[in-house]
Amino acid sequence: MARTRLTPEREHELYTAVLDLLGEVGYEALTMDAVAARTRSSKATLYRQWGSKAELVVRALRNDKPVHLAEIDTGTLRGDFLAVLGRSDDCRMEKNSALLRGLSHAVHDNPDLFQALRELLIEPEMTGLQLLLERAVERGEVRPDNPALSYVPHMMIGAFAARELIDERPVDRAFLLDYAESVVFPALGV
Amino acid sequence: MARTRLTPEREHELYTAVLDLLGEVGYEALTMDAVAARTRSSKATLYRQWGSKAELVVRALRNDKPVHLAEIDTGTLRGDFLAVLGRSDDCRMEKNSALLRGLSHAVHDNPDLFQALRELLIEPEMTGLQLLLERAVERGEVRPDNPALSYVPHMMIGAFAARELIDERPVDRAFLLDYAESVVFPALGV
Numbered sequence: 517m518a519r520t521r522l523t524p525e526r527e528h529e530l531y532t533a534v535l536d537l538l539g540e541v542g543y544e545a546l547t548m549d550a551v552a553a554r555t556r557s558s559k560a561t562l563y564r565q566w567g568s569k570a571e572l573v574v575r576a577l578r579n580d581k582p583v584h585l586a587e588i589d590t591g592t593l594r595g596d597f598l599a600v601l602g603r604s605d606d607c608r609m610e611k612n613s614a615l616l617r618g619l620s621h622a623v624h625d626n627p628d629l630f631q632a633l634r635e636l637l638i639e640p641e642m643t644g645l646q647l648l649l650e651r652a653v654e655r656g657e658v659r660p661d662n663p664a665l666s667y668v669p670h671m672m673i674g675a676f677a678a679r680e681l682i683d684e685r686p687v688d689r690a691f692l693l694d695y696a697e698s699v700v701f702p703a704l705g706v
Numbered sequence: 707m708a709r710t711r712l713t714p715e716r717e718h719e720l721y722t723a724v725l726d727l728l729g730e731v732g733y734e735a736l737t738m739d740a741v742a743a744r745t746r747s748s749k750a751t752l753y754r755q756w757g758s759k760a761e762l763v764v765r766a767l768r769n770d771k772p773v774h775l776a777e778i779d780t781g782t783l784r785g786d787f788l789a790v791l792g793r794s795d796d797c798r799m800e801k802n803s804a805l806l807r808g809l810s811h812a813v814h815d816n817p818d819l820f821q822a823l824r825e826l827l828i829e830p831e832m833t834g835l836q837l838l839l840e841r842a843v844e845r846g847e848v849r850p851d852n853p854a855l856s857y858v859p860h861m862m863i864g865a866f867a868a869r870e871l872i873d874e875r876p877v878d879r880a881f882l883l884d885y886a887e888s889v890v891f892p893a894l895g896v
Binding site for chain 1: 811814828832853854856857859860861862863864865867868869871872884885887888889892893895
């Protein structure tokens with residue numbers, strides 16, 4: 517049987533339905549049957565295309581990201597950071613962090629979800645961030661031996677994790693910008 | 707009926723048993739019956755003394771902390787930080803972060819646990835950190851208008867949250883010290 521490729525439009529439609537369902541019922545209760553029914557597709561097609569629920573969910577999240585770090589190259593580190601924020605919007609950011617928060621609990625009981633998140637979301641973004649920082653070093657914006665270079669992910673993850681725990685407010689662009697200006701750029705000596 | 711006070715030794719014994727049980731079975735499966743059996747006490751005593759499972763567990767965690775930030779005052783910010791690390795040890799740190807990681811999932815389904823964690827652990831430590839930073843400002847170590855002052859919790863939570871997610875290694879003293887020297891002190895201008 518020839519493997520039919522989905523059109524990008526159809527793929528996007530499927531991903532949107534998956535994220536809607538994920539927001540409605542959570543990862544544990546999300547079934548391939550429900551995705552198939554909601555999107556009028558067959559379960560066989562879903563499994564042929566994505567292999568597993570974990571991969572389908574993570575690819576849907578990845579598809580929804582407004583920007584991938586590796587694509588950003590404005591010529592300055594501050595410009596790159598602003599470009600990332602410029603392509604996001606607060607409403608989507610809040611919705612996505614609610615979804616990721618839910619998934620971070622589901623990961624506990626679903627090692628395949630953790631692996632899919634690592635391979636398809638976390639590692640590509642870490643590589644993108646690495647390239648972006650390497651260019652800042654090459655331009656002379658950041659000293660090559662600045663020890664904060666390896667801790668940029670830690671600083672950023674702290675912004676997201678602590679925002680709700682301590683401040684009890686969702687992450688938004690104004691907060692991330694202030695955090696970058698107050699913490700990330702000073703630590704990098706920019 | 708007169709309320710019997712527990713001796714500090716007996717209280718410590720109870721707390722230790724609670725943390726052992728928590729590590730063995732997790733928060734959801736931990737019952738007051740099991741605590742009563744393990745500690746040869748009555749459930750009535752446990753409820754009279756702690757009110758709820760959430761409070762008992764959080765007070766046990768608090769009892770196990772080697773140091774409370776509010777008690778630290780060495781005369782310099784770096785000295786205070788080293789004093790916190792000096793009273794911890796890597797083995798206990800690893801055990802406690804495993805327990806807290808488990809609780810962070812349980813919090814999802816147990817709002818009373820979240821509230822107990824906030825009131826008995828997070829808020830007192832935030833207040834302690836605030837005092838420690840205020841003294842650093844009064845001594846002239848940190849400028850009063852340094853914008854990173856309000857983000858120290860975010861930086862520290864990032865160190866813990868990202869260490870496992872990105873580095874896939876437990877937090878230890880050497881890592882926290884390097885993180886403080888690379889990120890926290892530079893951002894604070896120390």
